[in-house]
Amino acid sequence: MADRQVLLKTLLHQRHWQTYSTFCKEYDKAARSVDPALEGKRPSRAQLHRWLSGELKGLPYSDHCRVLEAMFPGRTAQELFSLSPNGTGTATPVVPAQPPNGTAQVAVNPMSQMADVTAVFSSRSAFAAAFPPTALFDDAQEIHAAGLSLNMLCQNYPDHQLKRLLENGTRIRCLFLDPEGSAIRAREQEENHPAGTLTTLTALNISVLSRLKAGLAAEPAERLEVHLYDETIRFNILIVDGRTCVVQPYLPQARGVDSPTFVMNDNTAANGLFPVFEQVFTSMWERSRPV
Numbered sequence: 001m002a003d004r005q006v007l008l009k010t011l012l013h014q015r016h017w018q019t020y021s022t023f024c025k026e027y028d029k030a031a032r033s034v035d036p037a038l039e040g041k042r043p044s045r046a047q048l049h050r051w052l053s054g055e056l057k058g059l060p061y062s063d064h065c066r067v068l069e070a071m072f073p074g075r076t077a078q079e080l081f082s083l084s085p086n087g088t089g090t091a092t093p094v095v096p097a098q099p100p101n102g103t104a105q106v107a108v109n110p111m112s113q114m115a116d117v118t119a120v121f122s123s124r125s126a127f128a129a130a131f132p133p134t135a136l137f138d139d140a141q142e143i144h145a146a147g148l149s150l151n152m153l154c155q156n157y158p159d160h161q162l163k164r165l166l167e168n169g170t171r172i173r174c175l176f177l178d179p180e181g182s183a184i185r186a187r188e189q190e191e192n193h194p195a196g197t198l199t200t201l202t203a204l205n206i207s208v209l210s211r212l213k214a215g216l217a218a219e220p221a222e223r224l225e226v227h228l229y230d231e232t233i234r235f236n237i238l239i240v241d242g243r244t245c246v247v248q249p250y251l252p253q254a255r256g257v258d259s260p261t262f263v264m265n266d267n268t269a270a271n272g273l274f275p276v277f278e279q280v281f282t283s284m285w286e287r288s289r290p291v
């Protein structure tokens with residue numbers, strides 16, 4: 001890895017666009033040519049660092065990909081985030097594995113088999129290392145979260161940042177497993193927790209949001225909605241700005257932090273999974289009750 005770097009970083013240096021201010025200027029110029037509505041929606045300095053350091057798993061939002069492809073005509077987003085030898089503009093191609101002798105060869109584009117899934121992680125901790133809450137939430141205008149205790153939003157993201165989002169117009173919907181319901185007690189037993197473990201954690205997180213909401217003015221307080229549901233828990237779903245969807249299944253006898261995590265970044269992909277889980281969230285929300 002020492003002699004390899006993200007192709008995008010190489011190309012920025014070649015064009016002398018490597019400073020953040022110059023990058024933003026060129027990004028906005030390309031954005032205007034793609035869609036004037038995208039101008040000014042460039043990545044933050046921290047986001048750009050993750051792009052160029054190789055920490056990004058999968059690809060950025062589809063709008064970012066469109067603008068980057070306009071900045072570098074002839075390059076696809078997948079190429080821009082591939083690795084290239086330092087100082088060159090040539091990405092290392094991905095060579096498909098050869099089938100065993102005698103096996104019929106079928107040309108398959110591996111990306112086409114992924115629908116709109118752009119990243120897969122073996123656990124929530126692996127996902128969080130690649131997608132820290134600040135990267136997900138700092139610039140969000142709309143956050144929908146459904147699951148058990150919603151620790152990523154309530155425990156891993158500072159209260160003052162949530163307050164800032166709400167006061168700046170962000171709408172947040174949080175759907176918790178009812179701490180007084182039967183489904184959470186069943187989940188405690190399945191995970192072999194002492195009685196009250198998940199109930200206490202969930203009630204604590206709800207109280208965090210309730211306290212935050214109580215300290216807000218009327219208008220930003222209305223933007224924070226907290227609901228409860230009491231059903232067998234199947235998924236943790238996080239949808240940010242209708243463009244990024246993060247889904248975890250709840251596995252038998254395994255804590256949520258140990259569950260595989262899937263990231264989808266395009267809610268318009270044909271036969272994609274994003275609309276499926278977006279509908280799951282909507283359906284659960286409609287069946288839920290406010291705190």
